[in-house]
Amino acid sequence: MEFTGKQIQEARERIAPFVDETPLLRLKALDAYLGCQVYVKAECMQKTGAFKLRGAMNRILTLTDEELSRGIVAASSGNHGRAIAYGARMKGARAVIVMPRTAPEAKKKAIMELGAEVVLCEAPERFEVAERICMERGSTMIPPYDDYDVMAGQGTLGLELMEQCPELSTVIVPASGGGLIGGVSAAVKSVSDHTKVYGAEPSALPRYTESLKAGEPVLVPMKKSLADALVSQRPGLKNFPVVKAYVDGFASVDDPFMLKGMELLLMEGKVLAEPSACIGIGAVLEGRIPVGKEDKVCFVISGGNLGFEQLEILKDAAQFA
Amino acid sequence: MEFTGKQIQEARERIAPFVDETPLLRLKALDAYLGCQVYVKAECMQKTGAFKLRGAMNRILTLTDEELSRGIVAASSGNHGRAIAYGARMKGARAVIVMPRTAPEAKKKAIMELGAEVVLCEAPERFEVAERICMERGSTMIPPYDDYDVMAGQGTLGLELMEQCPELSTVIVPASGGGLIGGVSAAVKSVSDHTKVYGAEPSALPRYTESLKAGEPVLVPMKKSLADALVSQRPGLKNFPVVKAYVDGFASVDDPFMLKGMELLLMEGKVLAEPSACIGIGAVLEGRIPVGKEDKVCFVISGGNLGFEQLEILKDAAQFA
Known part of the structure; x- marks a missing residue:
């Protein structure tokens, strides 16, 4: 595999003057809802509003x-x-x-x-x-994910969060083509042997769940989902082997749980994120990723770009709750 | 005056096991809107949702x-x-x-x-x-503000934020009876001689602006404002002398600027707060508090308790913008 922790370290030095170190927030108000000690990596506060x-x-x-x-x-x-x-x-x-x-x-x-x-x-x-x-x-x-330099850049987020809280038991990452989860999982595993990394993807587009089952990248049919930033139909060819090597498991998440996660993060955690960024919280709400009361669980909140009118979709979440 | 920085230090030790140290967030996305380097003390993430x-x-x-x-x-x-x-x-x-x-x-x-x-x-x-x-x-x-122990407890927030960023040039605090701004101003001035402290109050209820002019606490007529947490008609008798001694100035703020501040904090800063908590941002938007491009300005975001349906009021802010 032509992708190592060293590339992520180098990326970190290279991009340091241009990106922000985003806060890792300890959101105790969410603990009771999610059954663990909740941390969020607030990449919605990154310049341009997302980890990209x-x-x-x-x-x-x-x-x-x-x-x-x-x-x-x-x-x-x-x-x-x-x-x-x-x-x-x-x-x-x-x-x-x-x-x-x-x-x-x-x-x-x-x-x-x-x-x-x-x-x-x-x-x-x-x-x-x-x-x-x-x-x-x-x-x-410049492709959005299927590129080693792009994946190494996204991985810098994983180095940051492990420095901010070295005791994290679990990191949960929204997944689409695999640039973010490939980079973050490689970064986390390069510095910690006690931290699990899980991916969360829309149940309408389970490209990683299906590809890992098949042992190779497969194309899933295009279906609608409210996770408008997680739309790739197939894992990236450069991302797939990295994800396969480092990720401990994948959850596929239904839209209502993702929206419920977004509502919780906003109304209880006081942090605004776009729907796709909340799919990890949805995964735990839906019971698809195992967490325990004493676990320190970091949810990567990948972006926060949405218009005011899009907050309307939370009305559905409220009905669902 | 029977109120000193020592009481705030003691309060801090006393309450430490029961309250959270809330994050001081550097929200660069707001700099261009406010004309300064924006920090927010996210007390909306405090237990029970407010500094109280x-x-x-x-x-x-x-x-x-x-x-x-x-x-x-x-x-x-x-x-x-x-x-x-x-x-x-x-x-x-x-x-x-x-x-x-x-x-x-x-x-x-x-x-x-x-x-x-x-x-x-x-x-x-x-x-x-x-x-x-x-x-x-x-x-x-237990009164909400007119009490030395209550005011000392609120002041712990001021000690925290000056530790989190000792170079702050300005701290802006929502004001009502004066428990929060009394405590915070005394705390800030006890550890820094280069940091200005300003209060922001609703223009409908300018109890501090009027009282400071009169030299003593005066009662202002009850008027409606959307700042539903800043409704006192008169400064607290114990708070007033502290505020008079330590606060550098007061701004009275019109509701539309406060709402615009709430919208900016949410949509650009990604932090949800209640309207009253955003009155300091409104004060700068309205040009009522002097800030410069190089100033590190901390806005105390005093609370975040609101229902989803209350987000509707931001539609007015959007129209106003």
């Missing part, structure tokens, strides 16, 4: 001046696109973000305000369009 | 076993009542909380769940009813 800046910045900082001068391209309507736009600006590089025509106006605006060019296309064509732009301009495409 | 536990606990811990056996009484429909109920339970004492009949069902329930007896009455009679119960049962009444 760590990986994007690490990859951008490995580019030569010549590569930077030819620009950076990403296909993403969400947190990855915003992170690339911000990172490119930090390095004075041009960024093109390819977004589906259907992306919310607020997201387009946020990315344009960071100085990036936005190219709109039909959703299924977005990678093709991004690749064509790279070919035409000689730009570098 | 500090003062209530400190007073309860000065009671003899004999006094405890005769019970504790408080007149409060809000955070003070909840803190007294919790503190009494910690010490195995009976608590009676006198509440207006009009208090929301959720607040009554929360206090009853802590094992306290709830006595309902008409709002203007609540202190009279509470005193009668004290006389009948020999119980001790």
